[in-house]
Amino acid sequence: MPTTSATTRIHNFSAGPAVLPLPVLEEAQRELLALPGVGMSVMEISHRSKTFEDILSRAVEDIRALAHVPDSYKVLMLQGGASLQFSMVPMNLLGPGAAADYVDTGSWADKAIKEARKVGTVNLAGSTKAEKYSRIPAERELTLTPGAAYVHITTNNTIEGTQWTALPEVGGVPLVADASSDIFHAPLDVSRFGLIYAGAQKNLGPSGVTLVIVREDLLARSTDVLPVMMNYRVHAENNSLYNTPNTFGIYILGLTMKWLRSQGGLPAMARVNQRKAAKLYAEIDRTGFYRGTAQPESRSLMNVTFRLATEELEKLFVKESTAAGLDGLKGHRSVGGMRASIYNAFPEEGVDALVDFMREFERKHG
Numbered sequence: 001m002p003t004t005s006a007t008t009r010i011h012n013f014s015a016g017p018a019v020l021p022l023p024v025l026e027e028a029q030r031e032l033l034a035l036p037g038v039g040m041s042v043m044e045i046s047h048r049s050k051t052f053e054d055i056l057s058r059a060v061e062d063i064r065a066l067a068h069v070p071d072s073y074k075v076l077m078l079q080g081g082a083s084l085q086f087s088m089v090p091m092n093l094l095g096p097g098a099a100a101d102y103v104d105t106g107s108w109a110d111k112a113i114k115e116a117r118k119v120g121t122v123n124l125a126g127s128t129k130a131e132k133y134s135r136i137p138a139e140r141e142l143t144l145t146p147g148a149a150y151v152h153i154t155t156n157n158t159i160e161g162t163q164w165t166a167l168p169e170v171g172g173v174p175l176v177a178d179a180s181s182d183i184f185h186a187p188l189d190v191s192r193f194g195l196i197y198a199g200a201q202k203n204l205g206p207s208g209v210t211l212v213i214v215r216e217d218l219l220a221r222s223t224d225v226l227p228v229m230m231n232y233r234v235h236a237e238n239n240s241l242y243n244t245p246n247t248f249g250i251y252i253l254g255l256t257m258k259w260l261r262s263q264g265g266l267p268a269m270a271r272v273n274q275r276k277a278a279k280l281y282a283e284i285d286r287t288g289f290y291r292g293t294a295q296p297e298s299r300s301l302m303n304v305t306f307r308l309a310t311e312e313l314e315k316l317f318v319k320e321s322t323a324a325g326l327d328g329l330k331g332h333r334s335v336g337g338m339r340a341s342i343y344n345a346f347p348e349e350g351v352d353a354l355v356d357f358m359r360e361f362e363r364k365h366g
């Protein structure tokens with residue numbers, strides 16, 4: 001029998017914090033007052049207790065299993081969001097006299113660049129800003145610096161709705177990725193990266209946890225002059241327990257990883273995500289009433305952005321879709337239009353409901 005929460009939930013297209021798997025919320029609800037065998041809420045126990053250490057290590061083990069993370073990488077659960085990583089990455093990896101390459105593919109990439117410039121020398125290795133970030137640059141358009149400290153990319157541009165489909169060849173230079181909005185949407189080859197970071201609130205769990213997967217040899221770049229909370233090596237040496245972590249957030253993230261595994265892991269996610277996005281893009285392309293804003297070859301599987309002929313029509317679309325139980329479709333304030341965020345936990349029925357709504361809306365207003 002479905003619970004009340006299951007029957008009253010609407011379709012949540014929010015870009016983040018975003019929809020979580022219903023079984024995760026239900027399990028958390030069942031265990032909220034007392035973890036089985038513990039008699040206390042996960043929010044009430046010490047982060048140094050065996051119970052919490054088990055929750056943390058199980059979450060890390062599930063991440064390792066899901067993404068086949070090589071032993072030579074550390075998996076960290078930090079705080080401060082992806083935005084703090086904009087600072088931590090250069091503070092730890094960009095030594096004096098060195099330069100880092102950044103590829104500017106969207107508003108988040110731009111923010112990462114601005115923070116890195118406060119720390120050291122940044123080379124703009126490529127940018128599609130002049131084209132309103134409507135695509136990912138091709139490999140041949142990138143100007144990579146030999147011997148750079150690292151190359152930074154944003155794997156999925158949450159606001160603009162574009163996504164890298166193939167990683168750039170960076171030779172021996174560590175590739176650093178902000179994967180906040182598409183991590184684990186499909187299998188990923190961790191060994192191609194020096195460091196991957198992601199705020200959890202899009203594809204991993206709730207806000208307040210930041211996943212960092214970092215190749216161990218890079219930790220040698222973290223010097224003791226860094227503020228201790230900004231030092232990857234300190235967090236790695238302390239197994240993400242240097243200070244009190246977001247215990248509840250890690251617990252929910254752990255449940256979400258368990259759910260991912262139960263669904264068949266990342267290959268299964270990739271199949272469903274391809275199908276969900278294909279349905280939406282097919283509807284967008286069907287008649288020309290809707291207009292996709294990303295170049296077709298750069299289209300994101302996670303954030304589907306589109307516009308209508310006029311802003312009045314867009315306002316009406318938001319109003320009517322919200323009334324129909326399709327929430328969060330208004331695009332980011334900086335770009336306007338519509339955005340359907342369809343992360344791992346977003347159910348396919350929700351995509352079908354949106355496609356039906358789009359057809360009906362076009363029939364009425366087209």
Ligand SMILES: *Cc1c(COP(=O)(O)O)cnc(C)c1O
Binds near residue numbers: 083084156179
């Ligand atoms: C949401 C987002 C961020 C910002 O994340 P916070 O956790 O709010 O700091 C950064 N990068 C990308 C790609 C995002 O989608």
